[in-house]
């Protein structure tokens with residue numbers, strides 16, 4: 179079968195750290211070009227925009243959009259209107275309605291659209307999901323705390339409207355939770371702390387519940403120094419489970435049962451290949467809906483300005 183000719187759009191941290199190596203190790207995809215306003219990728223023709231890439235570059239079948247969420251919708255629409263298959267970085271857009279519109283457009287165009295949630299591919303997640311199906315959950319605690327200055331240096335878009343602030347990593351925790359919890363979650367309470375000079379929160383506390391009343395307490399913090407924390411702890415009627423390192427390590431009753439190497443992006447590309455072959459749409463908005471509800475219903479607290 180002929181390779182899928184792919185262009186990367188938005189050459190920033192995630193494109194370089196994860197997409198380029200994942201594509202290089204996947205024989206189905208051939209990275210043929212890149213589009214980004216300023217940065218360039220070695221070894222392929224580069225263009226400032228997707229429009230210029232499609233006009234002047236080599237033919238492409240698919241694009242992976244690694245831009246900040248605020249500009250993704252127009253680029254995705256342009257790609258879908260040109261009947262390209264589209265992979266979206268998380269979060270899939272700046273608004274829910276953008277993503278719904280893209281799903282409908284992709285279906286009309288008979289091309290693949292994949293809203294990726296890379297944390298769902300972490301090594302411990304699938305086993306955690308099946309372990310929980312057979313148990314009655316008592317309570318859930320999520321602590322997602324990282325140092326924004328280390329992980330997001332110079333990323334001004336994260337503090338702008340639509341950039342999500344601490345929910346940029348926090349939505350990864352929600353993507354895992356909405357995959358492993360047997361029943362849907364709703365938001366009950368939220369408190370969002372906004373630096374006085376930013377349009378996105380730097381910390382948040384959420385209380386979610388499932389239909390049986392099981393409580394999920396979430397603490398998100400962007401100012402964690404020292405050890406970083408990406409943990410989900412679940413107590414059940416028959417043992418306890420802990421996912422740590424963003425889902426890469428799974429402990430059951432304190433014993434490590436999975437400690438996986440990082441295959442998140444190779445798995446995303448394997449799935450994208452299947453979606454392209456079948457011209458299917460895979461868009462799950464559950465994590466983004468919970469974030470949107472936190473912005474709609476959360477109490478807002480103003481805190482000290484953020485200075486990088």
Ligand code: NAP
Pocket residue numbers: 187188189190191192193213214215216217218227244245246247249253267268269296329333346
């Ligand atoms: P980043 O380092 O700021 O890179 C984003 C890149 O997008 C910039 O380098 C910029 O390119 C490009 N860009 C901006 N506007 C564009 C436009 N109109 N057309 C084409 N390219 C444009 O951000 P990032 O960390 O890679 O994050 C990007 C997305 O990936 C976010 O949604 C984020 O949540 C997600 N993500 C990030 C990580 C991570 O570890 N960083 C992990 C998983 C997912 P120029 O520099 O050329 O202007």
